[in-house]
Amino acid sequence: MQHSRGIGQTPWVRLTLISVGVVFSVLFLLAPVVFIFQRALESGVGFYVQTLLDPYTRHAIMLTLLVAVVTIPVNLIFGVALAWLVTRFEFTGRKVLMTLIDIPFAVSPVVAGLLYLLLYGNQGWIGSWLDDRDIQLMFAWPGLIMVTIFVTCPFVARELIPLMQQQGTSEEEAGLTLGASGWQVFRHITLPNVRWALLYGVILTNARAMGEFGAVSVISGSIRGQTNTLALHVELLAQDFNIVAAFVSASLLAFLALVTLVAKSLIEWRETRRQQQEEQTA
Amino acid sequence: MAFAIPIRKRVLPGFGLSLGISLFFVSLVLLLPVTGLVMQTADMGWGRFWQVVTDPRVVASYKVTLTAALIASLFNGVFGLLMAWILVRYDFWGKRLLDGLVDLPFALPTAVAGIALSALYAQSGWYGGFFEFFGVQVAYTPVGIMVAMAFTSVPFVVRTVQPVLEDLPLEDEEAASTLGASGSQIFRRIVLPAIWPAWVTGMALAFTRSLGEFGAIIFIAGNMPYVSEVTSLMIFVRLQEYDYAAASAIAAVILLASLTLLLSINIWQARFLRRLHGR
């Protein structure tokens, strides 16, 4: 890429714009994260570890992991199926389907939580039926998982669709002409071609599943040691004015966010390097 | 909705299977839950519905939410454009890090952002004192809501403008300067017309996200009735009063508003793309 061309290349314009961007990003975006770690560690490492070992915190961590572990495979299967469907076939209703999966991104998570509460809570038409059979989904971990699946379902599909559209179908068609079955084509050609996008989709799903707050707070009831995920735990501790402990829990989630960003950068870096290689030889 | 057989028979396998999984999932996860809301609001009757959604406290929350989201989106319009510009047009040390940093608000759980921002902008925090000096109180006021909304929706404008700016041929700008145009003329007459649809889309996405933001806001807003309550929070308040019907009515308003926004953005984007590709 050539950067010395086009407008805005006067040294002082350049310097001013870059400085404003960098300073602002650091103060506005980076500082809150640094601040989290600073507050979490202000009472010392001993207190930090002790807070993490608190049974309620441990339970919140386990519940958060459980939610992610169930959510990821479900949304992985859905995301792959949907991406295959809308990029490999033309059919009526295709555009409608693609708009529908954007809904969880557009809708307030609180509304999402409420939708599930109204349906599966004991006043809802499914919820009351389940209630008669002593099955409770709301204010319990199954509800947390259900609403998390809703909130995170677009991520995998959203990563796959543009890539699969751009890659087209000719490699898969080549596989078919060479005698491969449908499953062989999917397994040996499609999946390897999209594996990094798939991984990235999973990372995003995971980050959101572990950090979701609005939707789960509606249906959780925040019962300590039962339905409290890490994000809810942060709020609960803050309400107790146990601020440092709240920041300790928050620091775990902030760390997860940093890992997510690093993973994203690595995948992108790998992708641009591959593209550059291809451009060089082509 | 009419989901029909594919227009042409395709040789690639898996149409039935992927359609089955997708429809099952979409119906069960996305569409079925809406029925609860529809039934709940249908039960309450128009008069009661209107009364709930025009309650002065709720109307105040609309105003607060819309105003804050609008200001936050405009802020991101400026900041996002600047970031997109320097990330595409300049090479400098730490550019990769800066590029990664832009995604931080998406990666950081909203509750975590919320508690960090509220402590940071509180009077005792790093920034609170600074703003206090100028007589501006951020935390526990509508300004705090704007800060939280702006923070959580930073990536939208950057990530929609960035690719368009990358694709913009530098030859266009060079051609304009050989014709005697000045830098600001080129920006206004060549660059801006090319990127403004993406720019508007980015701001619209940021706006949509801000309207629905909850986790980051409730920590910093102070949540004072009539002053710093957002509409998402009103649902919560009604739920805590066990007034499911009222909560549903407010949710229906938010849902309709965000679906309308989503649909408008999609249509707008489709038209813009068609114009770009001449189809």
Place this chain on the structure above:
Amino acid sequence: MSIEIRDVNKRFGDFVAVDNMNLSIGEGELTALLGPSGSGKTTLLRIIAGLEQQDSGRIHFYGEDTTDVHVSDRGVGFVFQHYALFRHMTVFENVAFGLTVKPRKERPSKEEIRERVMKVLKLVQLDWTAKRYPSQLSGGQRQRIALARALVIEPKVLLLDEPFGALDTKVRTELRRWLRRLHDEIHVTSVFVTHDQEEALEVSDRVVIMNQGRLEQQGTPEDIYDHPANAFVFDFLGNVNQFRAQVQQGQARVEGHALTQGSWPKDRNGEGLAYVRPYEVDVLKQPEGDDLLPATVELISIIGPTVRLELTAPGSEHLVHAEVPKSRFRPLGIQQGDQVWLRLNNSRVFLAGDVLPPVGS
């Protein structure tokens, strides 16, 4: 006949891609499907392969009806325009793919796969690239690997979709000559799609010209070039002058000047167009006979041994092109702007109603 195409039709919405196509392709021949873009040639090729399902009509391979045989069982080798190499596999893995996906019973042993892959890689002269990835190869090399991958399964027919379309001119020319030699070696029935008339005429045993989903003409390259069946073929093969012509009582005229050589319908009267190739246009300084057309020289360009002239002449809406050997042009002493006389040799006249006949010969 190894491939029989019978009454095949294909539409995409309102667009008719293949319009009642009937075609036989001879065993061991290299056939070019030639036509402008949108003529349905690629669709027809994909229908033969089974990658596209025709709306009606049948396809036979060696007498056997393969219409309902799925593409993965049809035994065709297909080479895609943009290679469609599996980017995450090495060259070896790419070529071996067709053998490794066979059901266990039919699958050759590891050693045999290795042997067969290396043999076909040698055939395309790229055995040294076995361990590389497609992204490390040039366009021409990728296309040869794509060909090797299609050949290793010993296909009944080899189908190539614009095989040289994505390459630059020099590589293109080299590769198509190489393909011709390769075909002479292995003699597998092959069909390739192209929009480049030069490529089709140079490489193939037979040329099939398509337009708007229909067959316009088929024959050997020489046949097609020397005896275009209709105005479309003349136009499409290119490099031809057009004159408004009238046929009256068995005599064709351009602007009242009778044509002495050439062919036209002798038994009908009417308006039409006369087609004359540039090297069939004689340029004379003096009017020596009444079959000459007056013209004005607009531009003279000398390209090696040939002199190309652009002229304006009554009866032609476009510039008339003429090609004259330099040795014959020099003595005439013609300058730009001069008034000259043209004799049209070997012209072909098509009457208005015949200009775009529905089906060629």
